[in-house]
Amino acid sequence: MQNTKKKLLSISNLKKYFPVAKSSIFQRNQLYVKANEDITIDIYEGETIGLVGESGCGKSTFGRVILQLYDQTAGETMYYGRTLADVAPKYVAKTLLLINFYCKKYSKKRALADKLTAEVNNVGEDAADFFLLQKKNLAVAEAQTELAHIVKIIGGFFAIDNKKEGTVPLLKIYRENLRLVKAKEKTEKYRASIDFLSGKEPKKKKDGTVIKPEDTKRYKWLQESVGKLETLQRQISDRMANLKTQLKAVKEKYADNEEFNKYEAMLDDGIDLARLTYSEMRPLRRDIQIIFQDPYSSLNPRMTVGQIIEEGLTTHRFFKHGSKKMREYILQVMRECGLQDYMLHRYPHQFSGGQRQRICIARALAVQPKFVVCDECVSALDVSIQSQIINLLQSLKEKDNLTYLFISHDLSVVKYISDKIGVMYLGNIVEYADKDAIFSDPRHPYTIALLSSIPTTDIDSLEKERILLEGNIPSPIRPPSGCKFHTRCYMACDKCDRVPPPLVEVEPGHFVACHRLERKIGENGEYLFELPKMVKKTVKQSEIKNEEEKED
Amino acid sequence: MPLLEVKNLHTYFKTKKGIVKAVNGVSYSVEPGKTIGIVGESGSGKSVSAMSILRLLDANGYIAEGEILFEGKDLTKLSINDMYKIRGNAISVIFQEPMTSLNPVFNIKRQLSEPFMIHQGMKKKEAAKYAVKMLEAVQIPNPEAVMKQYPHQLSGGMRQRVMIAMALACRPKILIADEPTTALDVTIQAQILNLMNDLQRENGTSIIFITHDLGVINEMADDVVVMYCGQVVEKASAKTIFTNCKRSHPYTEGLMYSIPKLDSNDKLEPIPGVVPHPLALPKGCKFAPRCKYCTKRCEEEEPELTMVDEGQLVRCFYPDKEERKSAEHQKEVIVHF
Numbered sequence: 001m002q003n004t005k006k007k008l009l010s011i012s013n014l015k016k017y018f019p020v021a022k023s024s025i026f027q028r029n030q031l032y033v034k035a036n037e038d039i040t041i042d043i044y045e046g047e048t049i050g051l052v053g054e055s056g057c058g059k060s061t062f063g064r065v066i067l068q069l070y071d072q073t074a075g076e077t078m079y080y081g082r083t084l085a086d087v088a089p090k091y092v093a094k095t096l097l098l099i100n101f102y103c104k105k106y107s108k109k110r111a112l113a114d115k116l117t118a119e120v121n122n123v124g125e126d127a128a129d130f131f132l133l134q135k136k137n138l139a140v141a142e143a144q145t146e147l148a149h150i151v152k153i154i155g156g157f158f159a160i161d162n163k164k165e166g167t168v169p170l171l172k173i174y175r176e177n178l179r180l181v182k183a184k185e186k187t188e189k190y191r192a193s194i195d196f197l198s199g200k201e202p203k204k205k206k207d208g209t210v211i212k213p214e215d216t217k218r219y220k221w222l223q224e225s226v227g228k229l230e231t232l233q234r235q236i237s238d239r240m241a242n243l244k245t246q247l248k249a250v251k252e253k254y255a256d257n258e259e260f261n262k263y264e265a266m267l268d269d270g271i272d273l274a275r276l277t278y279s280e281m282r283p284l285r286r287d288i289q290i291i292f293q294d295p296y297s298s299l300n301p302r303m304t305v306g307q308i309i310e311e312g313l314t315t316h317r318f319f320k321h322g323s324k325k326m327r328e329y330i331l332q333v334m335r336e337c338g339l340q341d342y343m344l345h346r347y348p349h350q351f352s353g354g355q356r357q358r359i360c361i362a363r364a365l366a367v368q369p370k371f372v373v374c375d376e377c378v379s380a381l382d383v384s385i386q387s388q389i390i391n392l393l394q395s396l397k398e399k400d401n402l403t404y405l406f407i408s409h410d411l412s413v414v415k416y417i418s419d420k421i422g423v424m425y426l427g428n429i430v431e432y433a434d435k436d437a438i439f440s441d442p443r444h445p446y447t448i449a450l451l452s453s454i455p456t457t458d459i460d461s462l463e464k465e466r467i468l469l470e471g472n473i474p475s476p477i478r479p480p481s482g483c484k485f486h487t488r489c490y491m492a493c494d495k496c497d498r499v500p501p502p503l504v505e506v507e508p509g510h511f512v513a514c515h516r517l518e519r520k521i522g523e524n525g526e527y528l529f530e531l532p533k534m535v536k537k538t539v540k541q542s543e544i545k546n547e548e549e550k551e552d
Numbered sequence: 553m554p555l556l557e558v559k560n561l562h563t564y565f566k567t568k569k570g571i572v573k574a575v576n577g578v579s580y581s582v583e584p585g586k587t588i589g590i591v592g593e594s595g596s597g598k599s600v601s602a603m604s605i606l607r608l609l610d611a612n613g614y615i616a617e618g619e620i621l622f623e624g625k626d627l628t629k630l631s632i633n634d635m636y637k638i639r640g641n642a643i644s645v646i647f648q649e650p651m652t653s654l655n656p657v658f659n660i661k662r663q664l665s666e667p668f669m670i671h672q673g674m675k676k677k678e679a680a681k682y683a684v685k686m687l688e689a690v691q692i693p694n695p696e697a698v699m700k701q702y703p704h705q706l707s708g709g710m711r712q713r714v715m716i717a718m719a720l721a722c723r724p725k726i727l728i729a730d731e732p733t734t735a736l737d738v739t740i741q742a743q744i745l746n747l748m749n750d751l752q753r754e755n756g757t758s759i760i761f762i763t764h765d766l767g768v769i770n771e772m773a774d775d776v777v778v779m780y781c782g783q784v785v786e787k788a789s790a791k792t793i794f795t796n797c798k799r800s801h802p803y804t805e806g807l808m809y810s811i812p813k814l815d816s817n818d819k820l821e822p823i824p825g826v827v828p829h830p831l832a833l834p835k836g837c838k839f840a841p842r843c844k845y846c847t848k849r850c851e852e853e854e855p856e857l858t859m860v861d862e863g864q865l866v867r868c869f870y871p872d873k874e875e876r877k878s879a880e881h882q883k884e885v886i887v888h889f
Binding site: 054055352354355382383384385386387388390391409410411412413415416417439449450451452453454455456457458459461462466468469470471472 | 693707708710737738740741742765766770790807810811812814819822827
């Protein structure tokens with residue numbers, strides 16, 4: 001199933017640290033809030049990924065890092081919705097030109113990482129100083145990221161001493177590609193102008209002659225230019241194909257080289273969002289959108305609904321500002337999101353919470369994105385409105401084959417909307433699986449506790465035992481050593497507080513980060529382990545039963 | 553004999569645009585040792601009806617009509633000094649947001665000793681001793697250290713525990729819990745609900761539990777009051793509402809279908825439309841514009857709260873689920889959406 005779907009985003013070893021302000025000028029070591037730690041996740045087209053966790057576990061941060069609203073500390077966020085050939089970002093040229101510089105930088109970082117790792121190994125992981133460990137982890141992650149940066153662009157040539165052999169043809173291809181991209185952009189711009197002109201009313205002169213828009217000088221010039229650009233594009237494509245066959249020939253020389261093949265496999269045609277410049281990221285924002293949590297503070301109070309939706313459309317040059325098509329398109333989007341036509345000129349304060357959230361959704365979906373991050377987008381709404389919005393999101397998804405990252409703390413909502421669910425705890429994904437697997441066969445103790453603590457409207461559920469976690473989430477500045485959950489875990493062993501568990505695949509597509517991977521829930525929903533602290537939900541159910549017995 | 557009886561309560565707010573009837577003829581009673589749950593959407597008047605009991609209303613709000621009988625006294629007619637003696641003593645409140653309802657400039661010790669000093673006339677030191685005991689009762693680890701801390705140093709769950717400790721300090725007969733767990737995470741919510749259940753069993757306190765979360769109501773409440781637009785639309789025991797009962801109000805039924813359930817994958821059936829504006833309420837049944845069983849009669853007349861079953865009151869002309877779904881009824885239905 002999975003392999004037939006197209007990969008849209010691939011996030012690997014993502015880290016996001018927020019530096020904490022130093023408390024005194026003599027403080028030598030920097031402290032960080034470790035919001036995201038080593039998150040690796042693949043998102044396929046048309047899927048909805050649900051992300052649950054308590055507040056402060058870093059789920060919102062993760063959503064924003066994907067959109068590059070925060071800079072990531074380490075790791076890669078690869079986006080496959082467009083290929084490198086479509087965008088031609090500057091970082092590719094930079095890497096190819098300055099390949100020696102980058103390689104030196106990498107070897108320096110690798111040396112530092114190795115040195116710190118050796119230092120830690122000397123003292124032993126348990127005894128190592130907190131700051132030393134932190135330094136080591138950061139250095140290792142940075143070295144890894146640096147390597148990925150180089151290899152993803154030059155591939156197998158990284159293993160060869162004479163890197164120029166690969167970078168020179170690659171750079172040539174890149175430059176041709178850049179020309180192609182620019183030519184394409186220009187053609188599109190001209191085409192849009194042609195469309196705009198032909199939509200205009202014919203002008204009447206004083207002497208009675210009518211000038212159709214097709215007859216104007218500008219119109220003719222535009223059409224001519226478009227024709228020229230198209231031939232140019234064809235030429236460039238031919239040249240590129242030529243260069244590519246040349247490159248292939250060079251690569252064949254090294255077909256037997258094992259090292260070469262190893263790195264060649266890491267070659268990637270996705271776009272590393274983290275390395276894009278601000279202006280390069282702008283056009284990509286069209287593909288990845290966000291719906292914020294609070295519809296009251298995420299809409300500009302001084303803009304009407306029409307202006308709010310139009311802003312994105314003009315930025316991404318869908319239609320000209322003020323054109324008829326623009327207006328029609330806005331109204332169409334509004335109708336799809338359940339807003340009436342007459343609301344076009346209203347201001348956000350004239351709407352209720354649910355309607356505002358609809359405006360936010362319309363704004364996000366107007367630019368036809370491929371990927372939408374829904375950051376707690378139904379949490380602030382009333383129950384009856386919440387279900388309206390969930391159904392709306394669901395139907396829009398089916399219509400446009402959208403991909404959602406649905407962030408919420410409400411497991412029942414996440415279950416309803418998602419295909420896959422990731423459970424986060426203190427910056428890590430502790431369990432990631434299909435939604436059915438998470439609910440029928442949860443493996444991580446945190447997931448089990450989370451599931452058992454949701455209040456449901458099912459009266460039979462009152463009889464079920466619930467697991468109460470003790471205490472609060474620990475601080476993400478100095479998270480517990482080993483498994484981060486061990487301080488609240490009811491089945492922790494002494495291994496847990498020393499060794500951080502890796503995320504392993506226990507069943508196809510079911511990943512868990514825990515040392516105790518055995519099945520924990522039986523076929524009939526009973527717990528297969530000794531309950532940590534047996535607490536009856538309420539005495540209510542038993543009371544009701546007693547009464548019934550008495551009546552009988 | 554009920555401990556507290558709210559009879560035909562009307563609470564209005566004066567605004568520039570007219571009088572907002574936030575609570576419009578609400579009656580319910582609280583039995584000793586039981587929990588009554590009030591559910592409704594925002595703006596349905598659930599909080600205002602409970603705050604009217606302690607007369608904790610904004611300056612422009614007033615109780616226009618009705619009685620609130622507590623141990624034979626009518627709370628609406630008591631002087632403000634007599635109210636001070638009841639607030640926090642016999643009836644106390646846990647507010648929704650623990651951050652804004654604790655005073656940020658005083659430490660926990662001072663805030664938590666206050667009820668003991670005011671209502672029981674204790675000295676500072678003695679009150680502090682009892683305050684520590686209260687913190688222990690709400691399962692706060694290391695209570696002596698917490699006593700010296702300020703609200704901003706505590707987490708959300710801890711603050712809510714302090715609020716509960718404060719509310720329970722004088723062993724009140726009635727505890728009004730106004731969305732006490734809405735701002736908290738599920739695991740912390742489970743802790744707090746469990747704590748409230750335990751404390752209720754120990755002290756025999758009655759709880760008025762206000763929330764919009766039906767799941768929480770199912771877990772906590774013995775009786776449920778469903779409110780819509782300032783009116784009670786359904787009143788029944790939790791057992792009746794959450795099992796598949798024969799009769800119910802269309803609004804309650806809609807609420808049940810509009811929350812995603814963990815154990816089924818049924819499609820959600822949301823209630824269409826929004827809550828009407830309090831200054832432009834519909835003429836007939838308040839729920840008629842959003843109701844899928846609405847008929848001409850619903851739009852013209854207002855139904856009364858009538859007993860449909862033992863202990864179940866519903867404000868609807870067609871309380872029977874089977875009957876209103878039948879083809880005969882469908883003929884009369886006015887379709888709004």
